[in-house]
Amino acid sequence: MKQLFAKILLFFLTIVLIISCNAVKRLDQGEKLLVDNKIFEYGEEIKDSRIYSQLYQEPNTRFLGVPLKLHFYNLARPNIDSILTVNYLENENKRDFLTGLLSKKQFERYIYSRTEFNEWIKTTGEAPVIVDLEETRKSDNRLKSWYWNNGWFNVETDFEVIPLEDKEKRARVEYYIKPHQPYKVDSIKTSISSPALDSLYELHKSESAIKSGVQYNTLDFNEERDRLSQLFRNNGVYNFDQEYISFDADTVDTNHKVNTTLIIKNRRNNIGDSITRVPFKIHKISEVNIITDYTYANRNNPLTDSTKFEGYNLYGFEEMRYRPEAISDAVFIKPGTIYSDLDRSRTYNRLNTLRLFKYPNIQYIPDPADSTNTDLITNIFLTPLPKxxxxxxxxxxxxxxxxxxxxxxxxxxxxxxxxxxxxxxxxxxxxxxxxxxxxxxxxxxxxxxxxxxxxxxxxxxxxxxxxxxxxxxxxxxxxxxxxxxxxxxxxxxxxxxxxxxxxxxxxxxxxxxxxxxxxxxxxxxxxxxxNAENYFNVYRNSYEELNEIAQEVDTNPIFFDPDGALIIPQGANAFIQAVRNDTGEVSGIDGEQEQNVVNIAERKDRLTENNLIFATNYTYLWNTKKNLYDQEFSRFRFKVETAGNFLNAISGLANFSQNNNGNYEVLGVAYSQYAKTEIDFIKHSDLGGQNIFAARAFGGIAIPYGNANSIPFARSFFAGGPNDNRAWQAYDLGPGSSGGRNEFNEANMKLAFNLEYRYNLFGSLNSAFFVDIGNIWNVADIVEDEASTFESFSDLRDIAVGSGFGLRYDFNFFVLRFDIGFKTYDPARELGNRWFKDYNFNHAVYNVGINYPF
Known part of the structure; x- marks a missing residue:
């Protein structure tokens, strides 16, 4: 297998070498392929990704140093139409032959498919990035703008295109920056024409994004413009817009300081052909009208039902189907309060979450009864979804x-x-x-x-x-x-x-x-x-281990079938009872064998017992992901759960019965009692160029106590599988260094860490390299097997490591994923013999999944 892998690797490297020689084969004379950008500040190269992102031209994306997308693009024929015309349309013999073989319609479809396939190669690949002086000048100007916007007003920039002497038709572009001394914000003054706005500004000026003594940054001024716009519109200034805000920055003879003046003019008022300016005012909501069954078809019909509730006016074209408080409770725009953008957005959100209406329509109109022109009437149109x-x-x-x-x-x-x-x-x-x-x-x-x-x-x-x-x-x-x-x-x-x-x-x-x-x-x-008696038919590993022990010791022959195997379930159960109770029907068994029988029996008892769980849990979720296509976000989840405490508190008062183990029972079932917590953190970092670095950390533990000495199977942890450690099948990893001897291996403690580098290959086809780390253990429960339990930090040496790679195809609405995981560090092996022992395709695990694992 190693030789085969070496041959595959050699073949792949050979192909890469051959392809790399043809990267510039589509370039015309005088054209240069852009292979690198370098930016120097006072002669010293910088690596700040924020600055490099200002450049208009970036080199073709590379994988392991090879521009695979460019090579794929070069497979397309640049003059495909001419080639097809000469080879097929103008070649009568070939055209007549194919037409007779395929039919005229199929021949035309064949010609079209060749053109279509050639175009697909182009769109899937990546055209060569050719050094363009105009684009380079635009990049130079954009660099200058970036430095200027960050306070270096006297910045000097230049660039040079440097052909690579050792590689034909290739060049890099070097940009040279001299920022000089930056400017800092000094004094901050205001010129606000409307008294209402001036008062609001003074009340909240401590929240300003522009701080004296801080280096000038245009983003701070943009943030301040956004802040003021939200401040005014959430405090009654209905007709305010950002265009009324401007800044005057004085830098003349100020010793590299910026004296800033915030300017907010009065509102424009168009009357005929003349334009005047009037002060902004605070607007108040005088009425809120809610039409509960509006449709476009009934817009001109008379309203036949109405009611008032806590100042709201509710109307219906037919008899209203909703209690007034149910609708008004979802509306944050209240009569008698000042106008607020926040109240409007909260109303939209709440009405949408009810799942009762289509997207609501909220309109504001001036109140004709108000002579001051400050009162607004709010009309909310709700279109019900089908009942x-x-x-x-x-x-x-x-x-x-x-x-x-x-x-x-x-x-x-x-x-x-x-x-x-x-x-x-x-x-x-x-x-x-x-x-x-x-x-x-x-x-x-x-x-x-x-x-x-x-x-x-x-x-x-x-x-x-x-x-x-x-x-x-x-x-x-x-x-x-x-x-x-x-x-x-x-x-x-x-x-x-x-x-x-x-x-x-x-x-x-x-x-x-x-x-x-x-x-x-x-x-x-x-x-x-x-069907608890079917246990040993389902959990065959446990049965085979038990059967092997029974055959190695002196066992009552009545426990076996004619083939010499323990009878399921009678013989297997009887053998377990004979060992546990020392009935004399089993002899010659040593301590290790007896402990293995006890372990099998305890697992059987736990997995065949009925479960009753009375739990309370709380989940806190923080997720900065804004939409499905957001590539950079963080997600933190914390969950805590307790079970059985209420039943335990009333067990004595309710005179619950107890089983043979002394556990209280409800309806004949011993209830579970435990405390469980989980912490899950996910971070996605966008590296640019469709490259993503994703990381996850998970920790969980569940401790039984009181009325229980183990965790129900439904609440325990497992490891392995397409969304966990991909070098092991689901339920195959752990616990600890036990080697996954059972069909479904689970435990009550888990640690997991996942790292994944994702990148684009062609079009919608993506790939990834990953490293998965983790395992499960038993802690403070019924399991006593040393290999399966976590007793000290030294047991962290039993954390498994898997690594591998995968392909993912993005269908937009879901991602089809194929990952290959290799056992990199296998805790089931002896210490000192765990690294890279089964690191080959024969022992790899192949995972198919939908969407990303985290």
């Missing part, structure tokens, strides 16, 4: 559980179900699949032998639904919602088979575009295993 919405989905899938599966589902959304802007959603889902390892007996050899069905109910209120007022600490501009949900699902012939019941009381609110909060006041989950 009922149906949705359906269908998918085909394949997984390690089923060879072939069909999933289907549907949902019904009922808007404004109680008239208070509440939404009620009913959804159902189901799937059928084919599996050769189904849990049940399939004597009829049915193709679809496994299935799953489920249903969910969800009721959402546009407020925090609590018996006390939450407006003081969660005001309505934070878009608060309360959701009550119930869910049920059942699986048949899948693993142990399960019934799952869940109930959630959830609150969520968003103080800003970046910050969101979620509180599950009550998150109840009940999991019932329907």
């Amino acid at each position: 009922y919405s149906l949705g359906f989905d269908f998918d085909v899938s394949q997984s390690n559980i089923q060879e072939f599966g069909i999933g289907f589902g549907g949902s019904l959304l009922i808007r404004n179900i109680f008239g208070g802007a509440e939404n009620f959603e009913i959804s159902g889902r189901g799937s059928v699949g084919s599996s050769t390892d189904a849990a049940g007996n399939n004597d009829d050899n049915r193709f679809f032998d496994i299935s799953e069905v489920g249903a969910d109910l969800k009721l959402t209120f546009p407020r925090i639904f609590l018996p006390f007022d939450t407006e003081r600490f969660i005001p309505k501009y934070m878009s608060p919602f309360t959701t009550l949900s119930l869910g049920v699902s059942t699986q048949n012939n899948i693993g142990l088979d399960k019934q799952n019941f869940s109930g959630i009381i959830n609150y969520r609110w968003t103080p800003s575009k970046q910050l969101s909060n979620r509180l599950d006041l009550l998150n109840i989950q009940y999991v019932k295993n329907l």
Whole structure:
């Protein structure tokens, strides 16, 4: 395999070498390919990316030093039309032959496809960047502007195009900068014509972005212009615009200081052909009219229903379907208050989050009854969405559980179900699949032998639904919602088979575009295993290890089938009981073997027991990503969860029964009790030229206590898979250095770190190099295996390292991802023998995923 890899690498390098010789083959005589830009400040080269970004021309993008996109572009024929004309259209023999072979229409399509393919090569590749003196001069001027805007008013710039003597038709451009002494802001004066604006400015001038003694920066002045515009428009100045703000900067004989004057003129007032200026005034909202069922079709019809509520006027063309408080609660524009842009934007946002209306229309008109021309009437036009919405989905899938599966589902959304802007959603889902390892007996050899069905109910209120007022600490501009949900699902012939019941009381609110909060006041989950006796058929690794021990020691032969293997489940369970209880039916077993049997038994007990989880959790999410295409952002998530504390507090008072282990039970199930926390941080950095560096750090731990000595499987951590450590399959990594001996390896502590460098290859095809670091461990729970537990910081040596590369194709609405991960540091191996031992394609893990892993 090593020889094959070396041959592939040699072949790749040879191709790169051949291609690199042809980078300039499309250039005409006298043209130079731009290979590098260098910027010097007083003769010393600088590397500031902000300055280099001012240049109009950048060299062709490179991968490992090779301009692959340029080479791909050069594969296109520059005169394809002439070539096709000569070779096919003017060549009668070839044209007649192809026409007879393909038909005239197919021949024309063939000619067109050649042109189309040639054009695709051009658009996918990258045209050579040819040194252009005009563009270079523009870059020189732009550099001068950048330095000027950052306070170097006396900057001098120059440039030189330097041909490369050792490479034909190639050149670099060097730019030479002499910034000289920068200017600093000194005095700041104002000339504000309108008294109302002057008063507002004086009240908030401490917040100014322009500071005395700071080096001049044009961005500070732009920021101050934005600040003042927002300040005035959020404090009643309805007709204010940024164009009224200007700055006068005096630098004459000031010893490199800038004396600044802020100038805000009065508002222009056009009367006929004459223009006068009048002072800005503070505007007040006199009325708020809300039309709750406006459509373009009924715009000229009379309004037939109306009501007043807390100063709001609500109207309807038909009988109003909404309680007045439900609509007014979503409107932040209040009668009697001054005009504010912020109130308008919050109203837009809140009305949209209700999912009841199309995008609302908010209009302001002068109040004709006001002689001072300062009162405004607000008209809000709401167009309802249909009361009922149906949705359906269908998918085909394949997984390690089923060879072939069909999933289907549907949902019904009922808007404004109680008239208070509440939404009620009913959804159902189901799937059928084919599996050769189904849990049940399939004597009829049915193709679809496994299935799953489920249903969910969800009721959402546009407020925090609590018996006390939450407006003081969660005001309505934070878009608060309360959701009550119930869910049920059942699986048949899948693993142990399960019934799952869940109930959630959830609150969520968003103080800003970046910050969101979620509180599950009550998150109840009940999991019932329907086919626990199938455990050793599902978890074959545990069975084989147990069977091997049973065959190595003196074991009661009644535990075995005629082939000498432990009978499932009777023989396997009986062997475990004989070892644990020392019944005399097993002899000759040593301490290590006995401990392995105990470990298998404890894992079996935990994974076959029913779970009852009464939890409360809170999630804090900070995300600076502005939209789907934002390439530079940060995301921080913190979650804390506790379970079982309420039940534990009332267990004595409610006289709950106890099982043989002394744990309290509710409805015959020992409830879980634990504390769990997770911290997740993601950072994406845009390096320019479609190059992204992405990093993630994750840490989580769940500690059982009180009524439990382990964490439910549904709340534990796992490692590996296409979104984690890609050198291992999901659930194959860890815990610790145990080597993933079980089918589904999980634990109650996890550390994970991921680094990824993403870059563009051609068009929509991207690639990446990545390094994944992490593992899972057991801490303070029922597991005692030293290889699986985290006992001290020295166990950090068992952190696994995977690395690799991948391809990603961007379909705009989703990304199809293919990654190859190699085991770089494998903690399952002996110390000193862990680095690069299986670093080859034979032991690689191939991952297919949708969208980026983080």
